[in-house]
Amino acid sequence: MTHPVTRQLHAMHDAVNSNDLTALQTLYCEDAFLVDKPRVSSRSDLQRALSAFKQRYMPEHIVSQGDEVVIEAGDTALVISKLYLNATGAVDCNVKKAIYVFRKNAEGEWQCAIDNFFGVDLIDYV
Amino acid sequence: MTHPVTRQLHAMHDAVNSNDLTALQTLYCEDAFLVDKPRVSSRSDLQRALSAFKQRYMPEHIVSQGDEVVIEAGDTALVISKLYLNATGAVDCNVKKAIYVFRKNAEGEWQCAIDNFFGVDLIDYV
Numbered sequence: 001m002t003h004p005v006t007r008q009l010h011a012m013h014d015a016v017n018s019n020d021l022t023a024l025q026t027l028y029c030e031d032a033f034l035v036d037k038p039r040v041s042s043r044s045d046l047q048r049a050l051s052a053f054k055q056r057y058m059p060e061h062i063v064s065q066g067d068e069v070v071i072e073a074g075d076t077a078l079v080i081s082k083l084y085l086n087a088t089g090a091v092d093c094n095v096k097k098a099i100y101v102f103r104k105n106a107e108g109e110w111q112c113a114i115d116n117f118f119g120v121d122l123i124d125y126v
Numbered sequence: 127m128t129h130p131v132t133r134q135l136h137a138m139h140d141a142v143n144s145n146d147l148t149a150l151q152t153l154y155c156e157d158a159f160l161v162d163k164p165r166v167s168s169r170s171d172l173q174r175a176l177s178a179f180k181q182r183y184m185p186e187h188i189v190s191q192g193d194e195v196v197i198e199a200g201d202t203a204l205v206i207s208k209l210y211l212n213a214t215g216a217v218d219c220n221v222k223k224a225i226y227v228f229r230k231n232a233e234g235e236w237q238c239a240i241d242n243f244f245g246v247d248l249i250d251y252v
Contacts, residue, residue: 029199029200031199031200032199033197033198033199035197040195040197067249067250068249069166069248069249071159071161071166071240071242072159073155073157073158073159073227073239073240074155074157074229074239076202076227076229076239076240078204078225078227078240078242080225080246080248080249081249082249097246097249099204099206099225099246101199101202101204101227103200103202113199113200113202114197114199114202114204116197116204119246120206120223120225120245120246122195122206123193123194123195123206123207123208123223124193
């Protein structure tokens, strides 16, 4: 059975690929953090932050998802997921091991609280 | 200023090094997950699980901590931390990039909800 968090993660990447910022908004917690480098900073406007992020790192790419692990502890879940950034015309793609934290809200829906595309490499950036 | 989560993480590793299982118990959430391979599984008895884990991976080692990043989103925090496993008499030490999720409890104390020593490598184990 597919974990509900996996479905949410797929929905996030579908929304990124189709530029559906309204859908993205519903998939993140109100107090979510989108990690960017060189610094870890809060977001005041998720739509703006996500658009800027996409423009910077994946302007003409399709994001797809590979192997993943979901570790659930109560209303908190840690997700480690392989992400593939597929550039138009390129044979190879850039692989990241991204880290997410999801939180279950009062309605029982999982939302993304922390989105860390850079994975453990973040240690070496900050 | 040291993040409260950093202090808790240091306390966890001090407790591991000194075999203080009682202290460890207070540092983890009631529903915490200790990740072991090859499978991600729940823990029914944290003391037993932690002892078995230490015996298997670091029987005669001192654990110390290097660079780390704490990303806080409301009552949830993601931590990425370099861990050094120092074996007696060895010049080099084994370096891991561990991943933790902490949750703030009703008393405002941060406790470990998910302890993933294996970091993103876990994807390749499961």
